[in-house]
Amino acid sequence: MWDLVANLGFGLSVALTPTNLALCFIGCLLGTLIGVLPGIGPIATIAILLPVTFGLTPVSALIMLSGIYYGAQYGGSTASILLQIPGESSAVVTALDGHQMARQGRAGIALGIAALGSFFAGTVATLVIAALGAPLTALALVFGPAEYFSLMVMGLAFAVVLARGSILKAITMILVGILLSTIGPDITTGQGRMTFGFDWLSDGLEVAILGMGLFGIAEVFRNLEHNEARQVAHGAIGRLLPGVPELKQSAKPVLRGTVIGAMLGILPGNGAVLGPYASYALEKKIADDPRRFGHGAIEGVAGPESANNAGAQTSFIPLLTLGIPPNAVMALMVGAMTIHGIVPGPQVMTKVPDLFWGLIASMWIGNLMLLVINLPLIGIWVKLLKVPYRLLFVGIVIFCCIGVYSLNRQPVDILVLTFLAVVGYALSKFDFEPAPLTLGFVLGRMMEENLRQALIISRGSLWTFVERPISAVLLALGVALLVVAILPAIRRSREEAFQE
Amino acid sequence: MPSVRAPRSLISGLALIALAAFALWAVSDLSQGTMRAMGPAMLPRVVAVAIGVCGLIFVGLGFLQKGEPLPAWELRGPLIVGLGMVVFALTIRSLGFAVAAPLAMLIIGRGTTEAQPRELAIFAAAMTAFCLGLFRYLLDQPIPVLIVPGTDIAF
Known part of the structure; x- marks a missing residue:
């Protein structure tokens, strides 16, 4: 217990230096700024803003990035409440009742309760991360390559089950991601694989370029298809702070949402995405009058938003302790860490404790900032929503171009970016999701490395993955998940859950 | 068949x-x-x-399995925006950011039928200045600002 307090104190001392505080602030602002733009979710926001952190020290860069992440989440809920255009799947639920509240002139209260709920969830999640950090890191240290490999297989199985749409498509996308990850030097022999003698491919593809292409610019292509028909919620934003009756009504949904979101977020698959859905379903089920849902029920905003934020934050746990990104956002975080020379994993906590604890402390500070700074700024975000897209997209594209260029100072990277954007556009045309691809891409490299090491240790016997108990359990869980997902009955209810 | x-x-x-x-x-x-x-x-x-x-x-x-027909493609956006990005890639090293960025943005902006030339030109100029300030000077990224081929002007 005292360790926890001392560690958090140490983290606060790192996060509260004027530079880091300022960067956390700027990150939150920038994240909201981009995240509030319609159709741009946290993944695209992080990809677009990644280059802004290049010149910083690793600790500051990560603090700023996590600020960007929360800002993007917050901006996303603002966009769903005011415009009913959710930036990503987890904000869909907020749009249901949030937008109805906005139409009734209660936009301010919806935004206020979303921010308050998120702050509470963020505070709890920060404590959860701090408490679980040390034991999970210790667990990770007994993991050998075989266990790591199996854990990643299980994570990918989760990601497949939780992906929207067809399971076969999700599996295909993960495989394509793994294939792309093998471009570049072989880990042991250093031979170039699929580089075709090109210099710019000799180190493989950069995950930042992949993210910006598949999410940032491909999204622009998609948005350019239809002319503007956006409508900011009519009428005034209304009162910002919820009153006592609203707070009373929301308190329990926030609590429940936080617990659900935090638990699902820890899963090594993309569990966080389920949080808002689960919370919404629960609130609707236990409500006295479920018919209010969909017509501006405040519980339908408070619960899912808390679940969303709690999950968004606890999904850092697999990344920080095991080094395994559970979803595409965290996969980009891996890319960011690698760019700054940090290999995510259990060693982060022992080798760079200032980064580990500073980051955790700054999560809480970031949440606080969003509450204190962003709520009064809501007027600015609303104005921003009125900037015509015909100009916005030009800014987004040029930003990505500069960002990609400053990665390696290679103009050819911009051509790669263009190509990936076209690929991303084509994928969406054929209903394939880029998120599993990104996850497969980042996990692919780690999986190959661990697979090879495990096979060297076992002298080439694949049985090692089944003979080692932890590894066997993890693999069995992964297989069970896939089997369950393929069973028709469950598949149907899963589709219903996503449709709701 | x-x-x-x-x-x-x-x-x-x-x-x-x-x-x-x-x-x-x-x-x-x-x-x-x-x-x-x-x-x-x-x-x-x-x-x-x-x-x-x-x-x-x-x-x-x-x-x-019965499925949906082939999707409709809207090629204007991707083609023009892609062209602008390629132009940026080709000119950033030889002419510098102060030329490459506005040039690229003027092309990219045409990716929508709603483009308004005057407004776009002003936006491109402002955005170029903003990006130079942010990336070159604030974040200290090594981006060439202006290069005039055939002369010694390069900074």
């Missing part, structure tokens, strides 16, 4: 098979190694085969 019932599946499947074949060809001269010591080609080859199998399933589904 069975008729195509889900063209999207069919095309996706064919594209995946093509990708798999390309990958297999690309690693064909690398050694596969053994289970005890995997070579560079082992994983890409296994994954490529798996992608090919997925591709075959999609092709099969294309004939078996």
